[in-house]
Amino acid sequence: MGFVNDVVPISVTGRSPELDELLTLVARGDETAFERLYDRLIASVFGLIRRVVRDRAQAEEVAQEVMVEVWRTAARFDPARGSAMSWVMTVAHRRAVDRVRSAQAASDREDRVARMGGEVAYDHVAETVTTRLEGERVRRCLDGLTELQRQAVTMAYYGGYSYPEVAGLLKVPLGTVKTRMRDGLVRLRDCMGVER
Amino acid sequence: MNDEIHTLSGAYALNALPLRELGEFEGHLSRCETCTIEVRGLQETTARLGVAVAEAPPRALKSRVMAQIAEVRQEPPLIEEPPGEPEVVVPLRRRSGRWALALAAVSAAAAVSIGVVAVNEIRSRDASIEETRNLLAAPDAVVRKVEMVGGGSATVVASETYGKVMFTSELPALDASKTYQLWTIGGERIRSAGLVDGGGVRTATVDLPAGTDHFGVTVEPAGGSRQPTTEPVMLAKVV
Numbered sequence: 001m002g003f004v005n006d007v008v009p010i011s012v013t014g015r016s017p018e019l020d021e022l023l024t025l026v027a028r029g030d031e032t033a034f035e036r037l038y039d040r041l042i043a044s045v046f047g048l049i050r051r052v053v054r055d056r057a058q059a060e061e062v063a064q065e066v067m068v069e070v071w072r073t074a075a076r077f078d079p080a081r082g083s084a085m086s087w088v089m090t091v092a093h094r095r096a097v098d099r100v101r102s103a104q105a106a107s108d109r110e111d112r113v114a115r116m117g118g119e120v121a122y123d124h125v126a127e128t129v130t131t132r133l134e135g136e137r138v139r140r141c142l143d144g145l146t147e148l149q150r151q152a153v154t155m156a157y158y159g160g161y162s163y164p165e166v167a168g169l170l171k172v173p174l175g176t177v178k179t180r181m182r183d184g185l186v187r188l189r190d191c192m193g194v195e196r
Numbered sequence: 197m198n199d200e201i202h203t204l205s206g207a208y209a210l211n212a213l214p215l216r217e218l219g220e221f222e223g224h225l226s227r228c229e230t231c232t233i234e235v236r237g238l239q240e241t242t243a244r245l246g247v248a249v250a251e252a253p254p255r256a257l258k259s260r261v262m263a264q265i266a267e268v269r270q271e272p273p274l275i276e277e278p279p280g281e282p283e284v285v286v287p288l289r290r291r292s293g294r295w296a297l298a299l300a301a302v303s304a305a306a307a308v309s310i311g312v313v314a315v316n317e318i319r320s321r322d323a324s325i326e327e328t329r330n331l332l333a334a335p336d337a338v339v340r341k342v343e344m345v346g347g348g349s350a351t352v353v354a355s356e357t358y359g360k361v362m363f364t365s366e367l368p369a370l371d372a373s374k375t376y377q378l379w380t381i382g383g384e385r386i387r388s389a390g391l392v393d394g395g396g397v398r399t400a401t402v403d404l405p406a407g408t409d410h411f412g413v414t415v416e417p418a419g420g421s422r423q424p425t426t427e428p429v430m431l432a433k434v435v
Contacts, residue, residue, distance in 0.1 A: 015240075029270055031262075038258060047251035063253055064261055071265040075273040082236045089243035090211075097211045138248035156210035157245050163207040164214060175203075182206030182238075189241040 015083045023084035027074035034071055041085065042067070045092045052096035052160040062099050066092045093157070100160040141191035149184030152177050205231055209238035219333030223357030327360060327401040334358040338434055345429045352411055354404055354434035361389075361411050361434055362401040369395035370415060377416040379424060382407035391420050409435045 019040060025033035045066055050059035070088055077087050142150055148170070155166045167177040204221045207213050213221055225231050331337060334355035341351050350365035367376055370393070378389040382405060389402040389411075404411075412428040414421075 027270070027273065031265065034265060035262065038261065042258070043250040043252050044247040046253035046257070047249040048246035050251055051249045060253060060257055064257060064264065067261045068264050068268055071270065072268050073271050075271050083240060083243075085247070086236075086240045086243040089246045090239055093211050093242070093246060135248040135250075138244055153206075153210065153245075156207065156212035157242055158249070161212065162214050163210075163212040166212065178203045178207055180206075181210055181212065182203055185206045185209060185238045185241050188245075189237050192241060192244055194237055194240045194244070 016085065019084040020079045023070075023074055023077050023087065024079065026071060027077060037070070037084075037088075038067060041088055044085075045088065048089065048092050049096040051158045052093070053099050058099065059096075062095050063092070066095050069095070097160045101162075137192060141188050144191055145184050145187055146180075148172065148176070149180045149187065152180040153184040153188070156181060202228075202231060205234050205238060209235055209242050215329060215333040216335070217333075219330050219337070219355070219358055220335055222330055223334060223355070223359070226359055328353070328362055328399075331355050331358050331360050331362055331401065340432045340434070342430055342432045345427070350413075350430050350432070352432040352434065354408075354411065356404065356406070356408075356435070359404050359406075360401050361404040361408070362399065363411065363413065363430075364397065364399040365413075365430065366397045367392065367394040373418050374415050375418050375420060376429075377414050377420050377424070378402060379412045379414065379428075380405055380408040381410040381412060383409070386423060388420060388422070391416075404434070409433065 019037065022033045022037040022040070026037055042063070046059060046063045049062045049066070050056065053059050053062060066088075069091055073091075077084060142154070145153065151170060152163075152166055155161050155169065156163060159166075161169065163177050163181060164174060166181075167174045170177070201221060201224050204213060204217060208218070208221050208225075225235065331353050332339075334357050336357050337353055337355045339351070339353050341349055344350050344365060346368070348366055350363060352361065352363050354361040361380065363378060370376070376392040376394060376398075378392060378400060380387050380389050380402070385405075385407075387405060390400060392398050392400050392413075410431060411434050412424070412431040414424045414426045414428050416425060
């Protein structure tokens with residue numbers, strides 16, 4: 001990587017009480033805690049956004065918006081309702097999806113998918129995933145899904161598609177896509193050993 | 197539990213719901229504890245899908261973010277009414293204005309019980325956009341355009357399913373000793389929904405307690421009041 005090397009990767013499994021604590025401090029206006037939180041999470045935030053929006057410059061803009069939103073709305077974080085990592089990644093994913101769902105972006109994506117076909121998106125994901133130790137487990141868990149579950153989950157999450165768009169692209173009924181997204185995620189959750 | 201809507205939990209955790217269903221599902225979530233627990237687990241799962249594609253951003257991003265947060269004010273914590281808190285019941289003085297007229301239509305009993313005043317500063321405009329979007333997508337969203345006393349108009353959007361009401365209007369500046377105060381009115385109860393300053397277009401999205409049938413705005417002394425002390429500058433039916 002040509003950019004930074006002080007980004008600490010975080011474990012895929014298990015919850016980090018330290019992150020929860022940092023975000024709680026951020027809610028009280030602690031800029032040092034925010035900086036530490038930034039260092040811990042920015043690679044995940046940026047990587048996810050870049051996966052969804054693709055364009056590097058736009059991904060940087062969105063990542064900046066996300067981190068500022070984390071700062072601004074940290075008081076809404078409630079550790080009883082989920083981990084800090086999940087909270088921040090949810091903000092990041094929503095912002096990324098908002099960005100690509102603008103009308104212009106939608107037509108671009110349709111073109112892109114028409115060119116690529118459905119399978120490419122996942123292969124591209126898998127390629128990056130294998131470069132990281134924490135990604136190994138995610139990849140193995142993704143491999144444990146049925147083809148349709150995996151496509152439904154990855155097209156929605158990494159591609160930023162809504163479930164009716166996924167249904168259209170995969171040419172399967174809406175109800176099937178909804179179900180595959182849910183049972184695919186349930187299987188991933190169990191495979192990753194996510195705390196509930 | 198409605199099986200049909202329950203299967204949306206996966207699409208929801210993937211942020212893959214179209215707006216219309218998003219409002220509907222979030223309304224459902226607020227009432228379905230099983231679904232809330234499932235969604236949390238699925239969101240922890242999707243977060244790990246995100247972590248798995250981590251990629252370092254340019255170093256310059258950090259300095260831009262740190263510079264920007266130095267200039268961004270944080271939202272204050274949301275203050276919730278503690279459950280079980282005894283409520284103060286005060287008689288509502290009979291009034292001749294629109295306030296009383298609307299309330300009379302709502303309830304013959306001229307008693308107003310006031311909950312603990314939860315004064316939340318309004319959320320910034322960014323936060324409101326997402327909430328507004330969800331609110332408008334709710335299947336039971338009510339949208340009203342109402343006249344403001346003294347000119348201008350306000351738009352009020354409310355959804356019982358989503359549990360929120362949004363108010364937007366240009367509010368004239370007030371002197372420092374006064375503030376605008378928002379109220380939700382349901383049957384016999386009037387609750388404060390927060391304070392808003394004047395001097396421009398203001399948008400506030402606040403909780404809509406179950407049973408609310410009106411939403412109003414008054415001008416109150418700075419710091420707000422436990423009950424409305426003046427005639428409303430705006431009153432809208434939200435059912």
